[in-house]
Amino acid sequence: MVERAGMADRTLERALAFLALADKGGTRTEPFAYGIARFDDRIPLRWDSNFLLVEDAAEDVGADQLAAEAERVQGGAGLRHRKLELRDERLGARLALANLGASFFINLLTFAAEIGGLALVVELVTGINYLLWVPMLAIAVWIVLWKVRFSVMEKVFGLSGLALIVTVLALWRLDPGLADTLSSARAFGPPAGESWPTYAFFAIALLGAAMTPYEVFFFSSGAVEDHWTRKDLIVNRANVYIGFPLGGILSLAIMGASAALFQPRGVSVDHLSQVTLPVSASVGQAGLVFLLYGIFAAIFSAALETALSAGYTVSQYFGWQWGKFVRPREAARFHVVILFTLCVGVLIALSTLDPILVTEYSIVLSAAALPLTYLPILIVANDPAYMKDKTNSKALNAIAFAFLLLLLVVSIATIPLMIWTRAGA
Numbered sequence: 001m002v003e004r005a006g007m008a009d010r011t012l013e014r015a016l017a018f019l020a021l022a023d024k025g026g027t028r029t030e031p032f033a034y035g036i037a038r039f040d041d042r043i044p045l046r047w048d049s050n051f052l053l054v055e056d057a058a059e060d061v062g063a064d065q066l067a068a069e070a071e072r073v074q075g076g077a078g079l080r081h082r083k084l085e086l087r088d089e090r091l092g093a094r095l096a097l098a099n100l101g102a103s104f105f106i107n108l109l110t111f112a113a114e115i116g117g118l119a120l121v122v123e124l125v126t127g128i129n130y131l132l133w134v135p136m137l138a139i140a141v142w143i144v145l146w147k148v149r150f151s152v153m154e155k156v157f158g159l160s161g162l163a164l165i166v167t168v169l170a171l172w173r174l175d176p177g178l179a180d181t182l183s184s185a186r187a188f189g190p191p192a193g194e195s196w197p198t199y200a201f202f203a204i205a206l207l208g209a210a211m212t213p214y215e216v217f218f219f220s221s222g223a224v225e226d227h228w229t230r231k232d233l234i235v236n237r238a239n240v241y242i243g244f245p246l247g248g249i250l251s252l253a254i255m256g257a258s259a260a261l262f263q264p265r266g267v268s269v270d271h272l273s274q275v276t277l278p279v280s281a282s283v284g285q286a287g288l289v290f291l292l293y294g295i296f297a298a299i300f301s302a303a304l305e306t307a308l309s310a311g312y313t314v315s316q317y318f319g320w321q322w323g324k325f326v327r328p329r330e331a332a333r334f335h336v337v338i339l340f341t342l343c344v345g346v347l348i349a350l351s352t353l354d355p356i357l358v359t360e361y362s363i364v365l366s367a368a369a370l371p372l373t374y375l376p377i378l379i380v381a382n383d384p385a386y387m388k389d390k391t392n393s394k395a396l397n398a399i400a401f402a403f404l405l406l407l408l409v410v411s412i413a414t415i416p417l418m419i420w421t422r423a424g425a
Helices: 002-023 063-076 093-126 134-147 150-174 176-186 196-210 213-225 230-265 272-282 285-318 328-349 355-381 384-390 394-420
Strands: 028-032 035-039 051-054 084-086
Touching (some): 051 063, 093 285, 093 328, 134 285, 150 176, 150 213, 150 230, 150 272, 196 230, 196 394, 213 285, 230 272, 328 355, 355 394
Parallel strands (some): 051 084
Antiparallel strands (some): 028 035
């Protein structure tokens, strides 16, 4: 015991000595084309002590030129890593911190809802209470995040969610020709027995579900993880013009099939298990298996994205090394943030709060926070220093600003509507 205590003391002393050394800053600085290069030859593997500080880059300098400078300067110095710090204060650090706080809180709620949703799916299959599955599913998410490469994780789990296409078949069988569905879609306004405020609240909830903040962080950071270049723009456009509309169609199919089965019978949908009944009633057991697999894959994929987004946002704000494209020990704080998100999400899920209710609140608050993520993207989309010849056109900006006004109205109305309608109750 005495020997172990002595070893612990020596380890602590070495750790404190390392931190003291790191706090003294770099031992030398060198100018480079766009700023100052800082080096600490005593600890060359420490990213925060060996980096390029971009201070006077012209507006027409793009990311590829900065990357080339990092390769020349840091590669020439024998460093294995490349790190650039760009300080863009146009929106201000305080506003960015407010954005970070709101987004991170919504991320936590979203992840808790996703873990709870996964557990509910497993409960449907096994009959064992969902609370018992929550910790094990969180561990499964962590193992995938720790061990599986980003590209594999993104493709396998994302494409598996296409099994939800069985809901389109179920809707077609329950409403052949979609006559009733299209007829009800043309009737704008709340159904009998539902007020306009409640109708508006559910419309906002659907918008929040379609545009959660974590998607912005995940896809923008994922471009770095996957080392995208201009050649990958076609993949991005395919995601936007095919992937997102397909996801919308599947969501509409789930809602339409439920309406086709339950509305004529006067039954309201209050539990995840009810969502499976339209498929099992119209397609049979094989369709039910596809549906449960698709739901699990889609939620599991979303849980991975949400956990990664928590790490991306915090690490990028504070200038820490982040991403799965480097070894975990080189991005330790990034993985600590992810682990913290998993732990807090599990605690929320284990609090016995209804996972469906947590989901409702998370997507509604997502809608309220949308301007915080949408506005910075719109600013960058019009900045030639970042986008070069890919900035928004005037026509696209007109649409984008109209949508921004819509989001501002939604953001202002969300909380009052949630209180007024008691979250759509």
